[in-house]
Structure formats: structure tokens, C-alpha cells
Amino acid sequence: MPSFDFLDKVELFVRAGTYPVDASKSSKKVTRAASKNFTYKDGRLWRRYRGRLLRVVRSDEEVREVLTRYHDNNNHAGRVRTVKEIMLMYYWVGVTEAVKNWIKACAVCQNRGPAEPPDRFCLAYGCDASSYVHPELGFHRFPKEAERRRRWLAVAQRDEGSLRTTSRLCSRHFEPSCFALSEEGQLTLSRDAVPTIIPVRAQEDEVPVPSDEDFLSSNTLEDLLSTAAAAAEPTDASEPAFDRSETPVELQEHQYCLPAPNPESREVQTVTDNKRRKAIIEPGFKAYNQIASYLSHRVLPMQSKKSRGSLKRMAKRFGLIDGVLMYTRASLPLRVPRSRQEVNSILEQFHDNQGHHGQGICQREISKHFYWASMTRDLARWISSCHTCLSRTKRKWLRCSVYNCTNCCGPVERGLGLTFHKFPLHNVALLAQWLKAVGRSNWHPRLRSSVCSTHFTEDCFDRGGEKVALHPGAVPTLLVHGDSATPSRGPTQPAVGEEAFFAKYDAVELYLRKRVYPPGLSYVEKNTFRRFCKKFGIKGLCKAAF
Secondary structure (H helix, E strand, O other), rough: OOOOHHHHHHHHHHHHHOOOOOOOOHHHHHHHHHHHHHEEEEEEEEEEEEOOOEOOOOOHHHHHHHHHHHHOOOOOHHHHHHHHHHHHHHHEOHHHHHHHHHHOOHHHOOOOOOOOOOOOEEOOOOOEOOOOOOOOOOOOEEHHHHHHHHHHHHHHEEEEOOOHHHEEEHHHHOOOOEEEEEOOOOOOOOOOOOOOOOOOOOOOOOOOOOHHHHHHHOHHEEEEEEHHHHHHHOOOOOOOOOOHOOOOOOOHHHHOOOOOOOOOOOEEEEEEEEEEEEEEEEEHHHHHHHHHHHHHHOOOOOOOOHHHHHHHHHOOOEEEOEEEEEEEEOOOOOEEEHHHHHHHHHHHHHHHHHHOOOOOHHHHOOOOOOOOOOHHHHHEEEEEEEEHHOOOOOOOOOOOOOOOOOOOOOOHHHHHOOOEEEOOOOOOOOOOOOHHHHHHOOOOOOOOOEEEEEOOOHHHOOOOOOOOOOOOOOOOOOOHHHHHHHOEEEOOOOOOOHHHHHHHHHHHHHHHHHHOOOOOHHHHHHHHHHHOOOEEEEEEOOOEEO
């Protein structure tokens, strides 16, 4: 068990600021330096560790209780796991050493048998044998002799770059004469044995893993999800083959915004088929294709050792489910697209076909079903080049479109009765009169363009409903372009919007003098009104704008 003398010295210094009577100069220095990590609280000594307070264990009985709780009663966890869980709440000098000695003295841990060997796989191309599926087979290491190893690799249809320290061939590739009966009564492979049986490919009733061409040639998401199932269905040789070359290829709507990389670049891989159009695999999707190949055949590409190690670590986040590459680090596995064409199809489905929502809504919906590394960047580029989204106004507030009118749909204007009315785009004759009143040459209104109520007479409004609306045929005639004076349907009266326009400054003066808001403003509108009032100030007996 550990010694607690040092902790006693630290506690004495933290509590009273003194040292033991017989303490040396070096001991005082060590105690003073160590006390910076300790504190005394609620009658106990605590240690500060990574932003937490750990309770300091001060007796052998407490140490035994903690070790029993976190090791014996925790399914006899290993040393690393036990130390990690103890250091979340407790501390004493020599925690790791105490856990190590406790596990060595544990009868249950010492009586455990050796760990089960890892699953072994056959390296031969097209062979699906593994020690987990076929425990009756034997798996034999490749020989060190260069000539024999070359003959083994020829039968396995591999090269030297595919060999690893754990690479093996199963006993299905050796003749029965290659095995001999040992003294223990077990069949062992002869030292000079050479495999002669070439592995057979997957049987007809097995579902093969879809190839890269199958992923790239799929036009819809449904076709891609059903690739593995369609590949397993038997085909009738008597039926004529379907020629893809006769099918017109539909261009992507946003093809201009996500251009494919240069085919002559060394960083891209080109896949060509006689009956399929040419597809280009970008570097990001090429990594996903390599991961899918590694998960299906356990074969790494011919790259440097560092690149192969990075690919193996990256492959731990993914898995093959029904032949489709899935991202498994999420609560529900997410499908991984493996080509630019598939990404464009996903973006079109969740943005163009779902009402042209913003990036936040689209990304949240896409993240529920799909994953790829450049999702945020691809979605931003897709939305930024969408014609429908670009034609929408980006202004948060409505502004009056009449020339030299600065009214906007702010909280004060709405509270004081100022209203905004959209252009009659459906009525060409009436729209021409509105455009003449606006007084802006070579200008055409957008969907959200509007004119404020300051430019309409009172007889133009219908105030019978919940919202103020214009009568059919109403035309703006007040404070408009000089050449657009149009007779009103009734006598000219001061517009309610005009009164609201000047009452706005009265509300500003009232707030600057008495800090009183206009009635009917919400919490957010009060904040906006307060920021608006910062542009003005009271000087003498009149208002002055800074």
C-alpha cells in the first residue's frame, strides 16, 4: 500500500502554512511546490486535476475500498480502465502502482485463460474464408523464402505490397498431399508445400459488393440503395440487354456551380465504360472508394506506409451494410456518397425539391441520412449559385420603392400605423400606373417590392378586416413622382402613413426625454427602437440628429 506521509505534510502546509518540526530545506521546497495543486475544503484535502477536484484518499482501508469498487465489482477491469475511472474521483500517491499490484494479486484475473486469438482472413483474391466463419480451416503464414513466397502470391493473385505480418492463406488452396500427420495427431502443413488450388469467385446466390462503376452510374438514390439487391437477382440471357447509350442523360440543374475537376490532373481518377458516360472521381470520394475496397477485401492501395495507416484509422469510422458504405460513428448509420453526381442528386433532393430552404435547415435534414466530409462547403456553393435563391431579396425589412422615399417596415412604423403594400404584378395595366408613380426608370419590382401607405389617400384603404388592405384599382398619388399625379377616387385627405411618418420622431423625442417606449412594441422591437434612438439627441429645446 502507498505511503501517506507526504500527504500529511501537504495537508499541514495547506491548512496552517507550517511544516513539520524535523522537515529539511529540500522537503519544505517540495511540499510548498506540491501544495499548489491541493486545497482544503469541508474538512478534507482535495487535489485539483484537469478542472476537477479529486478526493484525496488518506488510509489503506479507503484504498482497498476504492480498488474493490472499481476493479472487483467492475467485472475485473484491466489496469488502464481501472486507473482511468479512479482518477475521475479519487487521488493518492501511486495510484497506478497500487492498481497494478492489486490486479497481480487478484485470483480471478490470474486464473483467466489466454485471450482469444484475433480473427484471421485468407489473403487470396476472391476467397471469403475467415476463422470466424470457417473455424475448421487452417490459416498458414507466407514463407520467408523468396521463391516459395512468389509462388504463393501467384496463386493468391496478390503482390509483395499486399503482404502484412498477419497475412495468411487458408487450407482450401492446398492439396491433401501437402499435409502431414504430426505426433500429436494433428494435420500440419509441410515445410515445402505450395498452394495449387486457385480460389473461386463468389457463388451465384451470394450478394456481391457493388463496384465503383455501379455507384457512379446510378441516376437516383433509390437505384443506388438497391444496387446490392439487384446484383443478386438472376438474369435471363434470352432477354436483350438494355443499352444505356440510347438513354438521354439529364443534366444537373446546378452543374455550373459544382464543376468537375480537370480530367488531366494527377489527383483525380477517371472511370470509363463503353456503355456509360465518363465519370470523374475527386480525391475526397476516391478515399471513400478505397475504404469500401478495404472493408470488403481487406486490401490496402499501393501507397506509402503512412498513407495506408491513415486509411486504416479512417476506416474504423465506416462499415459496409448490405454492400453500401455507411458512416457508423453516428447514432444511426449514415450513407456515404461516393461521387460528385450522387452529391448533386442529394443536394437537389433536399434543397431544390424541398422549397429552397436555407443552409441550416438543409444541412440539418441531410445530416439525418447522409455523411461526407465536404458537406458544408458543397451545400454553401450549391445555394449561393441557385437562381431561385439569388432572385429572392436579402433585405430583412420591407422598404418603400418610391423614388426618394426612405420609409422602411420597422417596429416603430408598424406600431404607429405605417403599412406596406406589394405591387399588383398580376394586373399589367395597374402595374404600369404604379411604376409611373414610383418614378424609377428601367426598374421592375421583385416579389417583395412594396409601396408604403404614405403615398395612398385614405379612400384607397379597406380597414374592415384584421389587416389593412388596398381596394382593387388603388394607385399611389401622394408624394410620388411629379409626372405621375393621378386623380384619386375621392377627396384628398392626409394619409395615415404620413402622420405615422412624423409621429415616429415624436416617439423618439419622448424616449430620449422620459425613456418611454411607444405602446404595443414587443421585446425585440423595443431593442430595435432603442438602437434607432441612439442616432438622435436632445440639445436645447429641439431635436438634433448626429
